[in-house]
Amino acid sequence: MKAFELLDELKVGGTVRHETCDTFKAGNPETELKRVAVCMTATVDVIKKAKEWGADALIVHEPTYYDHMDVKGSDRVTALKEKLICESGIAIFRYHDYMHARDVDQITEGELHFLGLTGEVEPTPHFGSYILRGTETFSAVELAERMEKMLGIRHIRIAGSRDKKTNKIALCFGSPAGVYEILTDESVGIVITGEACEWKLAEYARDADLLGFTKSLIVMGHIPSERDGMKLLAQRLQEKHEDIAFAYIESEEVYTYTDET
Ligand SMILES: [Fe+2]
Numbered sequence: 407m408k409a410f411e412l413l414d415e416l417k418v419g420g421t422v423r424h425e426t427c428d429t430f431k432a433g434n435p436e437t438e439l440k441r442v443a444v445c446m447t448a449t450v451d452v453i454k455k456a457k458e459w460g461a462d463a464l465i466v467h468e469p470t471y472y473d474h475m476d477v478k479g480s481d482r483v484t485a486l487k488e489k490l491i492c493e494s495g496i497a498i499f500r501y502h503d504y505m506h507a508r509d510v511d512q513i514t515e516g517e518l519h520f521l522g523l524t525g526e527v528e529p530t531p532h533f534g535s536y537i538l539r540g541t542e543t544f545s546a547v548e549l550a551e552r553m554e555k556m557l558g559i560r561h562i563r564i565a566g567s568r569d570k571k572t573n574k575i576a577l578c579f580g581s582p583a584g585v586y587e588i589l590t591d592e593s594v595g596i597v598i599t600g601e602a603c604e605w606k607l608a609e610y611a612r613d614a615d616l617l618g619f620t621k622s623l624i625v626m627g628h629i630p631s632e633r634d635g636m637k638l639l640a641q642r643l644q645e646k647h648e649d650i651a652f653a654y655i656e657s658e659e660v661y662t663y664t665d666e667t
Pocket residue numbers: 467502506513579580632
């Protein structure tokens with residue numbers, strides 16, 4: 407199987423109406439695949455690890471060059487990263503829009519799978535955002551603790567209600583549009599997202615809680631909020647293509663903290 411054939415296969419089952427970013431960012435689409443790495447972001451570390459592992463191709467969810475469509479800047483960091491990628495010979499292609507647009511959003515599916523959350527998932531009018539009517543009720547603290555434990559996330563942040571329980575939870579993994587509109591829906595108790603504007607989303611949740619509503623915003627960090635979808639993708643691709651080796655390579659959280667060594 408060639409790299410472009412795998413990307414074409416991944417696009418089946420979804421419809422993207424806008425110009426897609428799911429294209430090749432580096433390397434030759436005709437590359438014959440024997441080893442394929444999967445990650446959230448092709449960081450410098452991930453590219454080196456993929457090369458060490460012998461990857462022919464790397465599937466990424468996020469941009470490689472700090473721009474949604476990977477339009478390259480003219481700075482030295484971008485130039486050196488491009489050189490590293492060219493020298494690696496690895497074909498890089500993005501799997502983002504179609505990953506979210508398939509019949510079941512695979513990022514959301516992966517996060518729920520590894521969190522062990524069950525219930526009814528309904529789409530919202532906003533791309534990439536869903537409502538979970540869970541079979542369990544949670545407070546924001548309980549849900550955040552579960553995320554820390556089951557997904558290995560550090561420093562999850564909570565704005566608004568800490569201890570009020572709900573089973574109506576908005577799933578806005580990554581950084582999708584429409585989170586404010588979803589947050590203002592009175593029936594939604596907890597909104598989970600990857601990253602958030604504090605003066606808007608976090609302050610809304612804080613005021614809503616102080617005015618007596620059940621309203622929590624849980625901010626997981628962008629990579630921790632989506633990487634389990636990519637992990638699940640790597641597993642599923644491995645089950646489907648026995649003649650190709652797949653490996654998930656961890657991009658790690660982008661921030662470091664003073665309590666680390
Ligand atoms: Fe995403």
